Amino acid sequence: MQSFDLTLVAGPPGVGKTTWISQFLANPSRPLFYLCPCAQDAVDFARIGYCFPWVSIISDDQAADVLADLPDQAQVFIELGFHMDLGSPLLVALPGRRIAIVPPSLDSSEWHNWADEVIPSPNQQVSGELASASGKLPTIWRSPLTGQVFDPPSLDEVLIELTGGAYGQVTRLKGIFELPDGQAFYVDFVEGLPGIEYTELKLPRWLEGRPDRFSGLEIVGHNLEQKTIAQALLTCCLADDVLLQYQRQYQQLQLEDETVAAETEPGVVA
Amino acid sequence: MKLAVISCIHGNYEALKAVLSDIEAQKADQIYCLGDLVGYGPYPNEVVNQIRSLEIPTCQGCWDEDIVEGLNACECSYPSQLAEHRGKLAHEWTNKEIRPDVREYLATLPLSLKRDNLCFVHGSPNSQHEYLLPSMDGFAALERVLSTDADVLFCGHTHVPYVRELADAKLSVTVKSPARSDAPQQFQATLKRIINAGSVGEPRHGRPNATYVLYDTDTAQVTLREVAYNYTKTCLAILEKGLPSIFAWRLARGMEFAERADDPTHVCER
Structure with missing residues (x-):
């Protein structure tokens, strides 16, 4: 039976989600995969590809096929932007470890409720507040x-x-x-x-x-x-x-x- | 006698009014202006009218010259492609806005003014476009002052006020000529000073406040003045008159609009 590790990483902008994932992508001893849903032309996609050419970058339209046929020992990292609905059936159905990276000053949030493990962001100045004073999302x-x-x-x-x-x-x-x-x-x-x-x-x-x-x-x-x-x-x-x-x-x-x-x-x- | 030296008003009438009030409060006997009455700011005609009505002795700045002669900048005028683009936008706007009599007045301005052992220029004695940066090579700086036959050289153009003393300068000159001995000739220059008046209308020191200098001809004392004014009025006028809104944003932060010289070794080729 083939086995793989899937890690979902979420948190507000600027907490260091991609940086946290990068520490694992730096080690090419296992087949590595990276997916950032709804961000095909995102800068992180390209940066991961440039910095870690051995990592397979998965696009949205490839995701279902690739995830259904992962090689043995594969490690998959899915980065979830702040705009993603963490309660969506698709994400809830994914079998993996849920990591939330949040500012140390943030005690409770949807990320806390969602995560298996909460990691304090090294960027202590990041507020984690998404909405502006008028209540609008960024x-x-x-x-x-x-x-x-x-x-x-x-x-x-x-x-x-x-x-x-x-x-x-x-x-x-x-x-x-x-x-x-x-x-x-x-x-x-x-x-x-x-x-x-x-x-x-x-x-x-x-x-x-x-x-x-x-x-x-x-x-x-x-x-x-x-x-x-x-x-x-x-x-x-x-x-x-x-x-x-x-x-x-x-x-x-x-x-x-x-x-x-x-x-x-x-x-x-x- | 107490002199007030102002420079680089750049169509900022609000800043000029505040500085003139401060000069009055400081009981200056005479005002000198080092040019750049126009350019970037929303009130070029009003600024020129004010300077003319007060009969302030004024020398021609680089922007004043450009409005008379047309743009013909050396590479030192703009530090970047973006700055050049913005400078040209401001030039075109000013060129359309300016009244014919104002243009004629700007054409009559002299390149330098003299008063006893004092000389007043916009950029340097060589050109209105040349920057005398505080970090300029000492020999080159001294050469500029000596060329004016003055002890104190007042300049503007950099938008950052400073006082530079050139003390105990020993010069050694060798003239190669068949008719003369080529033995070096020694000169000892007396103390010379360069006094930069900063900018009334486009400060570049990280605050929106206008700057100018007071000079006491009896004691040679220099006082750098920083004057707060209602810069939001100027910012609103920039927007209302159709100048790029980024000018208002930069003015409110004491950042230059576009031009800035960084290289103290550059010799202007204008």
Whole structure:
């Protein structure tokens, strides 16, 4: 008989659900699967794929087939966004361990009632309050950016404005952005935590035309001015001719670096 | 004699009124203005009218020049693609808003003003567009002051007020010429100062308050003044007049609208 472990992880935005799951995905000794329902173009999907290429990412339409035919010893992690109904029959029927990650300040919630195990979030400043003062639930706004390359100082500026509330109250922001030197960065912001975190993704440098790999932005918040955000982002993107100019410069630098490296490499003595 | 030096009003009439009231309260004998009367802010005509009606000696700022001559910025004018886009929007709006007599007045403004051992410029003696940043190389900074034949150089343009003293400067110059000995000639410069007046209408110090300086010609004492004003009125006018709403958001936080120089070694090529 085949056996597998299924873990469902839920909690409010910014508590560290993906980070918690990532500690298990880092070990490829067992077949690993990751699913985040209703978030096919989500940044986490791409980040998990980029950081842990050995993990099978399951899309919504594949989920039933894949879950019905898991290999022996498989470990499956299902991340449930705050927008998911934890009481839905589909989720209730899933046989697995239920983990809720919640802010330490939160004593009781639907996540507490649902979970087998409650883990306090390391992000102590996160409130866990979903609704705004007016009682409205937050909006999730996703923008695919695949193929777009950003002017770095413009991107910095627009992220400062976004997270500072210039286009509505942003409680959570995740993004993957391509830069003209061919590098891709993961950007992370949680309201209440200091600063915006930038992490370089260990991907091959893309220096030939527009990158044909996922990049995008995901924002959770209230009263988001989506059209204005989209316009501001578009203003930060490089035009074809500017991108070409940058890529030529970086290709030249890369060539020079490779030449220096080849010259300094110890020779093989026959 | 007590001088008040103001700069970079940028069409912010509310800020100008508050600063003029403060100058009156401080009993200054004479006001000098270092330019950038227009640009970004919603009241360029009103600001110019006020400066003219009070007969304040004023030199031409980079924005004043752009409104007269058209945009022709060096790369130091904009730190990013986003800033350039916003700067151009503000320029186009101001260009349409400004009255012909105001444009004619801006065209008559001198590049520098002199009074005894004091010199007044917008950016630097070289150009209204060049930034004299506080971290600029000491030799280059001294060269700028020496070129004016003054002891104290007042400037603006950076929007952050500062006082820089250039003391005990020893210069060694070698002139290569067949007719002359090429032995180095030594010069000893007396104490020179650069005093940046900050910005009345577009502060860049993290608070919305206007800044200017008072200078006592008898004691050489410098006082940096920070003046609170009703910036929400200016923010509302920005929105009502159809300028980008992000300008209002940034003004309320003491962030620059668009332009900002970061590189103290950059020599403006405008």
